[in-house]
Amino acid sequence: MASLLLLSLSLLVLASASPSPPADEGSYIGVNIGTDLSDMPHPTQVVALLKAQQIRHIRLYDADPGMLIALANTGIKVIISIPNDQLLGIGQSNSTAANWVKRNVIAHYPATTITAISVGSEVLTSLSNAAPVLVSAIKNVHAALLSSNLDRLIKVSTPLSTSLILDPFPPSQAFFNRSLNSVIVPLLSFLQSTNSYLMMNVYPYYDYMQSNGVIPLDYALFKPIPPNKEAVDANTLVRYSNAFDAMVDATYFAMAFLNFTNIPVLITESGWPSKGETNEPDATLDNANTYNSNLIRHVLNKTGTPKRPGIAVSTYIYELYNEDTKAGSLSEKNWGLFNANGDPVYVLRLTNSGSVLANDTTNQTYCTAREGADPKMLQAALDWACGPGKIDCSPIKQGETCYEPDNVIAHANYAFDTYYHQTGNDPDACNFNGVASITTTDPSHGTCVFAGSRGNGRNGTSVNITAPSANSTTSSGIRSDLYYSRGIWSILTVMILNVANIL
Numbered sequence: 119m120a121s122l123l124l125l126s127l128s129l130l131v132l133a134s135a136s137p138s139p140p141a142d143e144g145s146y147i148g149v150n151i152g153t154d155l156s157d158m159p160h161p162t163q164v165v166a167l168l169k170a171q172q173i174r175h176i177r178l179y180d181a182d183p184g185m186l187i188a189l190a191n192t193g194i195k196v197i198i199s200i201p202n203d204q205l206l207g208i209g210q211s212n213s214t215a216a217n218w219v220k221r222n223v224i225a226h227y228p229a230t231t232i233t234a235i236s237v238g239s240e241v242l243t244s245l246s247n248a249a250p251v252l253v254s255a256i257k258n259v260h261a262a263l264l265s266s267n268l269d270r271l272i273k274v275s276t277p278l279s280t281s282l283i284l285d286p287f288p289p290s291q292a293f294f295n296r297s298l299n300s301v302i303v304p305l306l307s308f309l310q311s312t313n314s315y316l317m318m319n320v321y322p323y324y325d326y327m328q329s330n331g332v333i334p335l336d337y338a339l340f341k342p343i344p345p346n347k348e349a350v351d352a353n354t355l356v357r358y359s360n361a362f363d364a365m366v367d368a369t370y371f372a373m374a375f376l377n378f379t380n381i382p383v384l385i386t387e388s389g390w391p392s393k394g395e396t397n398e399p400d401a402t403l404d405n406a407n408t409y410n411s412n413l414i415r416h417v418l419n420k421t422g423t424p425k426r427p428g429i430a431v432s433t434y435i436y437e438l439y440n441e442d443t444k445a446g447s448l449s450e451k452n453w454g455l456f457n458a459n460g461d462p463v464y465v466l467r468l469t470n471s472g473s474v475l476a477n478d479t480t481n482q483t484y485c486t487a488r489e490g491a492d493p494k495m496l497q498a499a500l501d502w503a504c505g506p507g508k509i510d511c512s513p514i515k516q517g518e519t520c521y522e523p524d525n526v527i528a529h530a531n532y533a534f535d536t537y538y539h540q541t542g543n544d545p546d547a548c549n550f551n552g553v554a555s556i557t558t559t560d561p562s563h564g565t566c567v568f569a570g571s572r573g574n575g576r577n578g579t580s581v582n583i584t585a586p587s588a589n590s591t592t593s594s595g596i597r598s599d600l601y602y603s604r605g606i607w608s609i610l611t612v613m614i615l616n617v618a619n620i621l
Contacts, residue, residue, distance in 0.1 A: 145420050145430030148175030148197075149455070150387060151185075154441035157458050161188035167438075167460050167542035168194055177236065177386060177434050181222035190229040197386070197434075198222060199236040200259070202245050208237075208258055209251025215258035216265070224266055234273040235259055236386065240319060242298055243279045252276060253304045260312060275309060277317040277386040280325075280365050283372050288351035289358075289425065292368035293375045306378045318369055319387035319436075322361035323409070326400070337361055339390075339405060340412030356424040362388070362413065367425040382429075388413060389436035392463055394449035401449045403464045410435055410455070411467040460542045484568060485538030485548035486531040488555045496530045499550035503533035509540055513566070520566035530554075531561050532568065539569035 151164065159167070161184040168176065169192065177197040178185060189196055200208060200218065208215045223232055237256045241248050256274050263269040282302075286292045294302050309316055326338040336343050340360045349358040358364040369383050390409035394401025413433065422429040440454035440463060456462055487496055504511035513520040514529045522528075534554045541547040548556050562568045 145417050146175050146432045147173075147414050147417055148177060148195075148432065148434035149173050150177045150179070150434050150437040152179060152437050152439065152441045152444070153182075154444040155439055155458050156443050159439075159458055159460070161185045163460070163541065164438075165189060165192060165194070166544040166547065167456065168192075169546070170542035170544045173438075175233075175432075175434070176438075179239070183222075183226075186222070186226040186230045186232075189231075190226065193231060195231045195233045197234040197236055198232055200238060200255070202238045202241060202248065205238045205241065205245070205248045205255050206251060209248070209255035212258050212261065215255065216262040219259060219262035219266070223263070223268065223272065227268065227272070232272055234275065234314075235263075236317060237274060237276045239277045239386075240279045241276060242301060243281055249298070249301050252301055253308060256305070256308060260308075269312070273314040274312065275314050275317045275384070276305070277319050279319055280321070280369070283365075283368050286368040287349065287364060288353055289356075289364055289367040289371050290351050290353040292372045294372045299376070303376055306373060306376060306381060309381050310378055315382040315384040316369065316373065317384050317386040318366075320362060320365050320385050320433075321388060322365065323390050323401075325361055325365070327398070333361060335400060335405075339408045340416060341408065354425075358424060360416075362416070363423040366431055367423045370423075370425050383431060385431060385433040387436040388433055389453050391449035391452045392440075392454075393452040395447050398447070398449050401452070406453075407464045407466060414466070414468060460539075483543060483556050484559065484561055485534045485554050486557055486559075486561050487527050487534065488553050491527075491553035493526050495551060495553045496526050499553055500526065500530045500533050503530075503537045503550075507533075507537050509533060509536045511536075519564075532566070535561060535568045 149168075161182070164185065165188045167173075174193065175195045175197075176189075177199070179199050180201055181198040186196070186198070204218070208218060223235070226232065237259055238245070238248065238252065241252050256276060260269060260274045263272055263274070280286065282295050282298065283292050284295055306316070308314070322333075322338040326333045326335060334343070334347065335341075337347070337349070337359070338361045340362065343359055345357070349364060350356070351358070356367075358367075366383060366385070373379065373381055390406040391398070391401040392403045392406035413435070417431060417433050420428060420430060422431060435455065437453050437455070439456055439458055440452050442451050442458075444451050452463075454463055455466070503509055511529075511533055512518060514532050515521060516524075520528075520532050530553075534548065534550060538544070538548045538554075538556075545556065548554050560568065
């Protein structure tokens with residue numbers, strides 16, 4: 119009987135590890151994930167948030183093995199990056215590039231869906247001494263992929279700043295800084311020959327701030343503007359209703375100026391800060407919400423740009439989390455959509471715009487015990503949630519706010535819902551071997567306020583749903599996530615109970 123149990127568990131693990139093929143899609147929204155946080159969530163918690171928010175594309179600023187392992191078999195598509203400080207070594211040595219690809223790509227692919235490698239970031243404007251080796255580094259990485267037959271599956275490029283484009287308006291007159299043509303032309307030749315894309319970081323916020331009032335705020339924020347306020351390209355008579363499209367078209371024209379007309383553009387960074395210094399009055403929650411909500415709608419509507427209508431311009435929002443330890447001004451720390459605990463910095467206005475980043479808490483969901491569930495299975499799941507699940511179950515102890523009613527269903531409701539919200543409302547977290555289900559009915563009662571309740575915090579009560587950080591430990595000092603994957607412990611418990619009943 120013990121061997122039968124082990125066989126069942128082995129089949130369960132194998133089934134959960136089988137990857138699903140990625141689906142083809144047109145334009146999409148992705149999100150950048152920075153790590154300059156004082157309490158960076160554990161990779162499994164980051165992935166739970168991504169899944170809960172239906173984020174299927176991300177960009178990392180490195181190739182962190184913990185994140186790449188956590189992303190395995192999720193179908194989430196990831197751009198990994200070679201940091202600028204590693205660029206010189208990779209640009210000067212084929213073997214260094216090959217070792218990097220072996221360690222950071224081959225070790226994880228295809229379980230982790232790596233779609234591209236970003237070689238440095240804004241190198242030509244932030245690390246000029248590495249400019250001479252940038253294209254060599256890109257070619258060395260591509261050669262390493264080629265030797266592993268991955269060159270058609272994983273693209274290689276490098277993000278550029280729009281500050282490289284001189285005379286960006288009207289877009290038809292735009293051109294790249296000619297002093298860098300010795301790097302830009304070979305880069306574009308490589309991108310064209312490998313069917314890759316030009317990565318661009320597009321920030322209307324900075325252009326607006328530096329324009330001394332020339333660029334209207336509404337134009338930068340995608341807000342509707344009257345036709346007489348639209349910007350007109352005098353050469354093409356094309357009208358622009360927002361700064362983003364004008365900057366993307368300036369990129370197309372700048373490439374055309376160098377005789378490259380068929381390289382697609384991927385926007386690797388764009389966003390708006392939600393807080394700033396006194397000299398940054400337009401870094402506000404409302405403006406950040408307006409920009410990112412409008413940007414998401416604009417990209418997903420597949421409108422393209424005036425120069426290339428209907429052509430996808432997929433975009434990665436900067437960024438997932440506010441980075442409180444990031445160097446620089448206050449605005450540098452406040453580009454995030456979420457705080458470290460998974461709470462949204464603001465609720466995006468995305469009604470009827472699909473499920474990506476639809477973090478509107480007015481449509482809140484909860485996780486509670488399924489009607490008619492076996493009390494023994496509920497108890498096993500409750501024990502797991504309050505133990506290996508690492509949630510705070512003190513509110514359901516005798517004398518505390520959620521102790522009454524004193525029964526396994528009520529206590530399981532509290533524990534299940536707390537765990538569900540701790541994992542970022544991941545639907546997979548509300549199962550517990552079939553004894554839990556998702557509901558839109560708020561299970562809060564009296565002074566017992568459940569996680570995610572719109573009444574959260576009333577009467578002085580609150581629920582701690584902060585996701586554990588990468589350094590969090592159990593009371594014994596052992597990181598429980600190394601020993602338990604979500605739900606497996608409760609499944610094992612129930613299987614043992616079932617075996618005991620058979621015996």
